[in-house]
Amino acid sequence: MYEFDIITPNSVEAAKSAFEAAEDGQFLAGGQTLIPVLKQRLAMPSDLIDLDHVHELSGISTMGDSISIKAMTRHAEVAADHEVQTAIPALAKLANGIGDMHVRNRGTIGGSIANNDPAADYPAAVLALHATIVTDRREITADHFFTGMFETALEEGELITELRFPIPEAASYMKFANPATRYALVGVMVAKSHNNVRVAITGAGPCVFRDAEMEQALTLSFVPESIKDGMIPADDLNTDIHASREYRAHLISVMVRRAVAEASG
């Protein structure tokens, strides 16, 4: 790995200053993605700004009709949290399926969202549940956050501090995992709130996306049969040795139907 310096700020303000001061700084959250990247010599930051000691970035709480999850909350904490399990069980289930136990002890929701890996699980939840991404300088709604493969609306040095998930009436996450990495080849979250249904699909395309046709059909009638084969064209989907685009298109329909069945049942 290339050499770098480390800074361990204790507050968001200090973290921001550290980023400004660094020649080419990078925030370090759980490290489960960044550290393997550094080991491969695929990145060369001058400074790593460690967020582990920014205590204002930890914690889960219920705020009225939303669950607030601070950015440095570990996947294991989300999975085990009683409030999340009660209010949004699909979110707890999603968190519990990320990577493996060891990854979940370190990986964070903020890190995952900021990275926006096309095969990550959390983006599907953030988009389907219509979450708000709170940063050090503004609030961004989910629909405006994910802009492309590994790209988000975050400005340079902008730090996610919190995610606020409105509590849905019903939601479910279904995942077809890559057998090697256990990332999502196709991961769908379906969420129903105020008679409105949102469907977010991760893994299948270059970036997490919603599908209007599926959402309309399910808003009309929230049953698995509302999803017809071929609703998602295969053309723009990812294709690789693990799953072709045609197969992913097919899987999306299957996963959405199963998610609807689980959310209803």
Place this chain on the structure above:
Amino acid sequence: MDTPHITNGIGKSQERREDFRFLTGTGKYVDDMNLDGQAYATVLRSPEAHADISSIDVAEALALDGVLAIITGEDWKAAGYNPIPTKSAVRKSIDGSDLKEPPHHPLAIDRVRYVGQPVALVVAESIDVCQDAMELIDVDYDSLPSVSHQSEAIKDGAPQIWDIAPNNICLDFELGDQEAQKKAFGEADHIITLNLVNNRVTAVPLEPRGALATYDADTGKYTLWNASQNIHAGRDTIADAVLGIGKENLHHIAPDVGGGFGAKNGVYPEPILILHATKLLERPIKWINDRSESFLSDTHGRDQVSTVQLALDSDGTFRGLRTETIGNLGAFCGTVGPFTPTGGSSRTQGGPYRFDAIYYTAIAPFTNTCPLDPYRGAGRPEGSYQMDRIIDYAAAQLGMDPIELRRKNLIPPEDLPMKSPMGLDIDCGNFPEVFEQTIALSDRDGYEARVQKSMAAGKKRGYGISMYLECTGGGPKEEAKVSFREDGKIDLSVGSSSTGMGHETAFAQILAGHLGLDIDDVAFHQADTDATAIGGGHGGSRGLEVGGSAVLQTSRQIVEVGKKIAAHQFDVDADKIEFSEGRFHVPGSNHTMTMREAIDAQNDPDVLPDDLEPGALNISSVFERGIISIPNGGHAAEVEVDPETGIIKVDGYWVMDDFGTIINPMLADGQVMGGVAQGIGQALMENIVYDDGGQLVTGSLMDYAMPRADDMPKMVIGYYEDAPTAKNLLGVKGAGEAGCVGAPPAIVNAVCNALKDLGVHHIDMPLTPERVWRAIKDAKTS
């Protein structure tokens, strides 16, 4: 030799003695070893599949602080070493010409021929400096067209990889009787043809390859600790054949080795390179592969494309078998390489089934990919897959029951011993009985209820069975040396190599059991050219068969000498002495002497008979196996398939194995289960993929799927022990590879059985969910 009646420790599930250090983290694998003043080496590997090296500029890299040496192909050529020879036992093509053996140097000279091929060795004070240096090496490649797939490689007009091998063919091969096979085909009622792919896989031992080399300028001797499974033969090749340093000057040792499965058997470039460098720099040098390098450079396995034809009558009787295979050698002949798709896959054609005639042909071509060498089974899994897949396929085509078809054709015990149409000596076994026992083990009574349960959940359930017949191999000779120490411990040294199979326990079990001594007193040594004069290493499931037999042979010789000591003590003839339960005694008298007492006496010239020297009980003997043994058995699998997604769950797995005498049932189970896991891995998820440009697409665990705990079914294993072989002293039939020989056909048969109502009759491995989904889709539209 007669079939032995063994007692004394045999058959006991003795807990393993090596476990304490492995469980407490005090094992010593090569990366755990460090020598004062050691330097580190990394290998710069080719990013091109086929290219001329027009220049290599190492000046900037050499100037980097901490870099000690950089060795390129030009340097290697100037050193004048010989290439690494292939030891393939099959060396001639059908027309009698020699196999085409291109020069395999540890570094590319002038041209690279596979992605990952070593181009330079960098030696520096730390790995970090090595990596910095590698980035500064400037290699100019002139790309050439490349070919990754064997069927493409042999076509006219394909890129030529080696001038000496037209159409990239190393050799071709035939075995069997073509005339008889044609005749059988001509007479048979039906001929069923099936094209099969045996997918390319890699061993993935959890410990990557690595080695530590050091040179003593005063003595001129080298020491190489090497995560290798073939120490003595490797020493001979490296020291004599390649470097010309003389084998007496290379001390080659394997420390604890973290798995191998055949991929650590061969002679590799890197240990040779660091031996050269350690002399150059007069510092110890450590090199350890990382996992991505393992994918690029550990020899791969399997990768055969075959057409199999089964000729049978309407009543199901098998008449003839014809198999044509195109193997794949990669860019060079591996240490065993050309043997695998030729001798390896041909020998067991026909399995345990009766045939009038069998004819097998193979082509072994080069491709611009990593070389291939034995991987657990080394040709026999391919043969077993061909046999048991076409039986099920034929059954489906002809509306026959695949179980009845097997029942009808399994060689009955009264036909044994026999020579198979492939010339294989099948000495003993009871295939029909093992078959019935496999079925009986697999809870057929409960099957229908499980089918219903699966259906209620929208899934398809299937049952598949395979009957494998395989044969052992590897070096036929082994040395077992025993010496009794003053402190009461017993040094047992063998030339074989255990990389997790438990020889440390099993061999000690045999020795201690036979001599009536405490197994905890045995200090085990293996895989060390200083410990035994010869050694056959690992391979072909030879451990117990050859190594264990050597231990037993030495034990018996110790008893014979002990009898002389006792006889002298008791003043009787030696032939009056009997030995049992650790005691020498004269029946009908109260003369008795323990083995321990004999050992204590052995160094005292006053109590020894005249014809024995002190230390007479310290004996080394070499056992030579006459002919290989024939392990065989049945695998049965149940799978549940989700037709919507194609996801397969292996929901039940049963094995009935004939391994002859079982020395340690717990260790035998372990070998079977590990082998089955690898077989399931190959059948369902493992696949080494090169793209058309020769780039390795599956170059890490991110893309190469390995079975994990939640992928594995519960395995039930039984043993048929009524046919021990007389081919070795223990009556054992090597168990190490059988698991992955029997599993792939059982799994694929089960999946095709589950999907037969949907019109699916074959899917090529790995049966990924997408392939299953497509097969179902395609069957619907056709």
Place this chain on the structure above:
Amino acid sequence: MPLITVHVNGVETTKEVEPRTLLSTFIREELKLTGTHVGCDTSQCGACVVSIDGKTVKSCASFAWQFDGAQIKTIEGLANGTELHPMQEAFRTHHGLQCGFCTPGMVMTAVALVESNPDISEDDIREGLEGNICRCTGYQNIIEAVKTGAKAMRG
């Protein structure tokens, strides 16, 4: 260079580390505790798993300095002299290891699984071990070992 103080298997150590020094490298090369193994370079095999403040962590996907002040337990800290931890004993009884390379990470994971879920089911064991690859055993004996270890740990 950062100076860190860690408690490893109950022993306090203070050392200078480079920012880029992985925890696995620190454990193996600085502390000479070579029981923690490195089996891959994509943080997927689990051979490097250690326990930090009671939670399992892949030491190859962590920097040493991240754990300044932490209680680190490696495989070497599990047994009590020659007296094996019940989980280690269970692995031995059930032949839950062959080559031994994945074993330290596997055992550390097994202990953590049971500590967080003493009545753990077989399915949960299989799922809990999804981050640990074994190439030798086929996992079955590992599962049996974890069940027996759990029982012994429950007391």
